[in-house]
Amino acid sequence: MRLLDVEDLDAITLGATLLGNGGGGDPYQAKLMAHQAIEDFGAVELVSLDELPDDALIVSIAVLGAPTVLIEKIPSGQLYVDAVKSLASYLGKEIAAIIPVEVGGMNTLVPLMVAAELGLPCLDADGMRRAFPQIEMTVFTLAGISASPVALADEHGNTVIVVANSNATAEKLIRSSSMNLGLANSFASYPMTIAEAKGAAIRGSLTYCENIGRMLQQIQHGTKSWDDMYEMTGGRTLFEGKIVDLDRRTTSGFARGTVVIEKFTDQSTTMRIEIQNEMLLAIENGKTVLTPPDLICMVDHETAEPITTEQLAYGQRVRVIGMPCAPEWHRDGMLEVAGPQAFGYDVDYVEFNGGTA
Amino acid sequence: MRLLDVEDLDAITLGATLLGNGGGGDPYQAKLMAHQAIEDFGAVELVSLDELPDDALIVSIAVLGAPTVLIEKIPSGQLYVDAVKSLASYLGKEIAAIIPVEVGGMNTLVPLMVAAELGLPCLDADGMRRAFPQIEMTVFTLAGISASPVALADEHGNTVIVVANSNATAEKLIRSSSMNLGLANSFASYPMTIAEAKGAAIRGSLTYCENIGRMLQQIQHGTKSWDDMYEMTGGRTLFEGKIVDLDRRTTSGFARGTVVIEKFTDQSTTMRIEIQNEMLLAIENGKTVLTPPDLICMVDHETAEPITTEQLAYGQRVRVIGMPCAPEWHRDGMLEVAGPQAFGYDVDYVEFNGGTA
Numbered sequence: 271m272r273l274l275d276v277e278d279l280d281a282i283t284l285g286a287t288l289l290g291n292g293g294g295g296d297p298y299q300a301k302l303m304a305h306q307a308i309e310d311f312g313a314v315e316l317v318s319l320d321e322l323p324d325d326a327l328i329v330s331i332a333v334l335g336a337p338t339v340l341i342e343k344i345p346s347g348q349l350y351v352d353a354v355k356s357l358a359s360y361l362g363k364e365i366a367a368i369i370p371v372e373v374g375g376m377n378t379l380v381p382l383m384v385a386a387e388l389g390l391p392c393l394d395a396d397g398m399r400r401a402f403p404q405i406e407m408t409v410f411t412l413a414g415i416s417a418s419p420v421a422l423a424d425e426h427g428n429t430v431i432v433v434a435n436s437n438a439t440a441e442k443l444i445r446s447s448s449m450n451l452g453l454a455n456s457f458a459s460y461p462m463t464i465a466e467a468k469g470a471a472i473r474g475s476l477t478y479c480e481n482i483g484r485m486l487q488q489i490q491h492g493t494k495s496w497d498d499m500y501e502m503t504g505g506r507t508l509f510e511g512k513i514v515d516l517d518r519r520t521t522s523g524f525a526r527g528t529v530v531i532e533k534f535t536d537q538s539t540t541m542r543i544e545i546q547n548e549m550l551l552a553i554e555n556g557k558t559v560l561t562p563p564d565l566i567c568m569v570d571h572e573t574a575e576p577i578t579t580e581q582l583a584y585g586q587r588v589r590v591i592g593m594p595c596a597p598e599w600h601r602d603g604m605l606e607v608a609g610p611q612a613f614g615y616d617v618d619y620v621e622f623n624g625g626t627a
Numbered sequence: 628m629r630l631l632d633v634e635d636l637d638a639i640t641l642g643a644t645l646l647g648n649g650g651g652g653d654p655y656q657a658k659l660m661a662h663q664a665i666e667d668f669g670a671v672e673l674v675s676l677d678e679l680p681d682d683a684l685i686v687s688i689a690v691l692g693a694p695t696v697l698i699e700k701i702p703s704g705q706l707y708v709d710a711v712k713s714l715a716s717y718l719g720k721e722i723a724a725i726i727p728v729e730v731g732g733m734n735t736l737v738p739l740m741v742a743a744e745l746g747l748p749c750l751d752a753d754g755m756r757r758a759f760p761q762i763e764m765t766v767f768t769l770a771g772i773s774a775s776p777v778a779l780a781d782e783h784g785n786t787v788i789v790v791a792n793s794n795a796t797a798e799k800l801i802r803s804s805s806m807n808l809g810l811a812n813s814f815a816s817y818p819m820t821i822a823e824a825k826g827a828a829i830r831g832s833l834t835y836c837e838n839i840g841r842m843l844q845q846i847q848h849g850t851k852s853w854d855d856m857y858e859m860t861g862g863r864t865l866f867e868g869k870i871v872d873l874d875r876r877t878t879s880g881f882a883r884g885t886v887v888i889e890k891f892t893d894q895s896t897t898m899r900i901e902i903q904n905e906m907l908l909a910i911e912n913g914k915t916v917l918t919p920p921d922l923i924c925m926v927d928h929e930t931a932e933p934i935t936t937e938q939l940a941y942g943q944r945v946r947v948i949g950m951p952c953a954p955e956w957h958r959d960g961m962l963e964v965a966g967p968q969a970f971g972y973d974v975d976y977v978e979f980n981g982g983t984a
Contacts, residue, residue, distance in 0.1 A: 360717065360788075430800055431717075431788040439807075443787055446803040450796075 285483030294375015294401025406437030413470030642840030651732015651758025770827030
């Protein structure tokens with residue numbers, strides 16, 4: 271166990287922005303909310319799965335919505351606690367700890383805020399160690415853990431509880447409800463015991479995220495290099511260039527888009543990146559070079575500041591980074607749950623090539 | 628209290644078809660299901676609101692879906708009991724009786740089936756005494772009774788519980804969930820105490836429906852006339868003619884349509900009827916003559932058999948009947964909840980003119 275206090279939030283936020291793969295919502299406002307909660311209620315105990323009894327019940331809490339809506343308005347107030355309490359009440363059980371569903375994007379910070387508000391520990395573990403656009407796209411699903419019951423809440427006291435016989439159906443039902451409730455909601459999901467989490471969750475995710483954030487701070491200050499980052503993460507630079515084309519649209523509650531980048535050193539070489547909330551597919555001169563669940567991250571080429579898909583702009587000079595997904599993803603069913611075809615892309619999974627790692 | 632047995636179902640089914648206003652699903656298959664349940668579990672106690680203690684909890688149970696889907700497939704099996712049990716479990720309380728949400732269409736019979744299966748009495752009361760396409764269109768809403776929590780269930784074990792801060796929001800959330808679950812679902816709603824129901828519900832609805840069914844049987848056998856029916860109900864014949872135009876479509880989970888009828892005795896006089904699951908608006912030569920919540924019913928001109936909107940056909944010879952809504956509708960808020968503008972029609976409510984009654 272260690273205490274996460276307000277001074278730890280900057281590195282976690284920076285790491286979460288990079289691990290958000292351009293999506294997952296902007297963690298900055300979520301950081302302000304977590305900051306306030308920790309000031310009001312005290313530091314959060316970050317615990318490992320081994321520090322709680324096997325039969326303890328844990329749940330995740332997160333924001334659900336379209337990035338294009340969330341950038342205008344991050345839901346604040348009671349709805350996070352409402353969702354957790356609705357779920358606990360539905361289950362008729364006490365919640366022992368919060369587990370992030372994704373460490374990447376704003377949903378890295380939301381669990382810390384809620385843990386502070388409820389006086390509960392937060393687990394140093396999660397279900398993605400990146401951001402993904404859909405609820406069922408977790409290593410929990412691979413381990414056969416049900417996302418249901420899921421409790422969705424809005425700012426006006428509306429609540430929807432979904433008990434679905436598959437996590438994909440839970441996603442559909444929660445998504446359509448959220449579309450009716452303004453696409454800026456909280457949801458509590460994946461109630462499970464510590465014993466279940468031990469066989470399913472990605473361990474150490476928040477610490478990993480914080481380490482990435484600190485490394486990125488040092489790169490920004492010139493005291494570390496990208497090679498140091500790649501040694502730590504197994505990643506590599508996929509592409510360095512200038513954005514020359516950009517297409518974005520919001521459909522069915524998702525922010526979809528395509529960005530094309532032209533190589534600095536060779537204008538005939540381009541990389542196209544396909545977006546569904548997150549950057550999912552990297553294609554260099556027509557050849558797919560990176561596929562989910564491996565990570566595509568983007569930073570400003572000069573400042574090393576992570577870029578979310580909403581911040582993408584024509585002419586921007588960027589570094590595209592590839593990183594291997596958490597090893598816990600490499601289980602039976604990975605491609606069905608989070609491979610390129612799970613997003614409707616008719617391409618095969620490309621084994622991640624660590625390059626300099 | 629009286630016992631409803633299998634031999635009572637024919638008259639109730641016929642009455643329910645007429646009170647379905649062309650929609651509400653075809654009661655015939657629901658009758659078969661209720662018949663089976665009564666054979667398996669015994670006759671249903673039909674009770675009045677005065678026969679149960681004031682603090683007893685009652686809930687409604689009904690089918691939700693698009694008529695165009697339900698005509699292909701009426702959901703059968705566990706999902707009705709599932710929805711009631713989910714709601715009871717969510718509330719943490721015992722259910723004392725079932726109350727129909729609408730007496731009109733298949734949802735007249737479904738409560739009898741579920742009451743038989745659960746061994747509970749069914750109340751001789753309801754929230755519409757006709758069929759309406761949306762959950763919030765009840766006299767319960769007029770009395771300030773919440774439809775929430777609503778439990779929606781499908782045949783595959785999926786359940787959604789909605790706790791909404793308005794009945795209109797509950798409708799939207801349940802509708803979108805149902806669209807994701809195939810538009811052939813059960814829903815348990817309007818949990819309330821007997822004391823609440825006493826100040827809200829339409830009393831005697833099932834008996835009224837059964838009496839209409841028996842009267843219609845006698846009209847069909849030539850032993851009673853339409854004047855007898857109108858004396859009992861306060862209704863009148865609105866129009867007699869031949870269908871000359873018909874337009875139907877399913878949009879957003881509703882069956883919408885328009886039917887035009889040409890008068891037998893005067894081909895220059897036509898009646899246009901606007902449909903949203905139910906027949907809602909009757910317009911004669913451009914003049915609106917009947918508006919919701921008053922009732923438009925249609926029968927075959929020769930056989931006096933009620934016609935549902937799915938059975939409408941070009942050339943059909945029909946009698947269009949107007950009937951006044953239950954007096955319990957005439958409370959503050961009636962037009963907001965179930966007047967023509969609640970359906971998006973830009974016309975004023977027309978006071979029902981009973982004619983021969």
